[in-house]
Structure formats: C-alpha cells, structure tokens
Amino acid sequence: MIMNTFTIEQTPADIVKIFPKASDFFKERRIDFCCGGDKPLTNVFSEKQLDGEVVLKELNDLYQEWSKEDHDVTDWDAIPASQLIDHIVHTHHAYLNDELAPLGQFVTKIFRVHGAKHPHLKELHRIYHELKLELEEHTIKEDEEVFPLIKEYELNPSEALLEKIRIANGGLEDEHDVAGDLLKRIRVITNDFTPPVEACNSYRITYARLADLESDTFQHIHLENNVLFKNLAK
Structure with a gap:
C-alpha cells in the first residue's frame, strides 16, 4: 500500500476515499465529509476553530496504524x-x-x-x-x-x-x-x-x-x- 501524508489542502471527501476509517474520525469531530466534504481542511479547521496541527497529526497517526494492516479499499x-x-x-x-x-x-x-x-x-x-x-x-x-x-x-x-x-x-x-x-x-x-x-x-x-x-x-x-x-x- 502506498502511504500518504494528509495535508490541510486536502478535502475530507478525498481523504475518506483513500482512508475509509477517516469517516469515523471526522464524525467524532463533527467534520462533514459528505454534504460539505469538498472544502479543504484548512477551511474546515478555521470555521470550526479547531487546532489543525493537532487534528491533522491525529488523522495521520491513525492512518499510519491502519495502513500496517491489509485492507481491501474500493476505488x-x-x-x-x-x-x-x-x-x-x-x-x-x-x-x-x-x-x-x-x-x-x-x-x-x-x-x-x-x-x-x-x-x-x-x-x-x-x-x-x-x-x-x-x-x-x-x-x-x-x-x-x-x-x-x-x-x-x-x-x-x-x-x-x-x-x-x-x-x-x-x-x-x-x-x-x-x-x-x-x-x-x-x-x-x-x-x-x-x-x-x-x-x-x-x-x-x-x-x-x-x-x-x-x-x-x-x-x-x-x-x-x-x-x-x-x-x-x-
């Protein structure tokens, strides 16, 4: 599996396509990945007054752990x-x-x-x-x-x-x-x-x-x- 490092320029919708488990991560933080999922994370963090650096690190850490296992991700x-x-x-x-x-x-x-x-x-x-x-x-x-x-x-x-x-x-x-x-x-x-x-x-x-x-x-x-x-x- 090719590893990605997600950035604040990516959208929740695109991240969920690569990393389906991110949907749970976003829901817990009330970050929309479906209806309004096409906004870059930098905009989302600003609107919700979230610490983008902390949230992004948590997301990437979770993705790295998930990537160690075999997953059949549908494109x-x-x-x-x-x-x-x-x-x-x-x-x-x-x-x-x-x-x-x-x-x-x-x-x-x-x-x-x-x-x-x-x-x-x-x-x-x-x-x-x-x-x-x-x-x-x-x-x-x-x-x-x-x-x-x-x-x-x-x-x-x-x-x-x-x-x-x-x-x-x-x-x-x-x-x-x-x-x-x-x-x-x-x-x-x-x-x-x-x-x-x-x-x-x-x-x-x-x-x-x-x-x-x-x-x-x-x-x-x-x-x-x-x-x-x-x-x-x-």
Missing part, C-alpha cells in the same frame, strides 16, 4: 456509474427501506415512556420523523427518476441528457444537505448518541441504531455527492 472513482448505482440501491437504499420504520417505532416508544423526564426526546421524535420522510421521498426520486437517467446516459450519452441529469442532481444535493443537517442535529440532541446512565435497553438500542443510521447515510451521501455526481460533472 469508487474507477467503478462505472451503473455499477455504483446498483451498489447504492442494494446497500444503502435497501438499508433505509428496512430500518426507517422499525427505528421510528423505537424513537416513538422512548419518547412516550421517557419524554416527561427527558424533554429532548420530544425534539428527537420530531426531527427523526422529518428525516424519515425526507429520506423516503429522496430514495424514491433517485430510484424512479434520476438513477435511470444516469444509466441511460452511460449507454447513450448526449449533452441534452447530461443537462437534465445535472438539474436533477442539483435538487438531490440540496436534499442531501437537508438530511445531513437533520442527522447532525440528532447527534447534538443525543449527546453524540450517548444514552443516560439510567437508560433502559430500548433507550440504548435506539441510540445505537441512530448512530448506525448516521454512519450509513453519510456514506450513502458521500458516494453520491463526491463520486457519482462529481464524476458526471467532469
């Missing part, structure tokens, strides 16, 4: 658009189809049982169901409208079709921003998905599943914004 940029779309549909869309409704029941349950003592659960309940609706409508739009256009363009490219896709993708990226902001708010509300000490099993399960939803959705958005749509724009 998503080298994969045809149709194949990437199939991966997104069968992995990330399938996950949302299976998870959103059951997780919504857990969010509602802990709000009903614990909301009186833990008032933040009311906001969590509201935001989660707003996110659920946003993601459901978004994936339907991708599956039924946008992804078929991209597959058609791959077979029969034309400037007219590409312009149609660009317009559609602009709307999708705006929706990604909305979903990303809702997930970030959920992380804040749940104190980084840390349940109270006295939390019951349902409470703990709900927080763990919310954390999984965040991880999967951020990776989902990263593949669309920073690989699929970006490569089409080239």
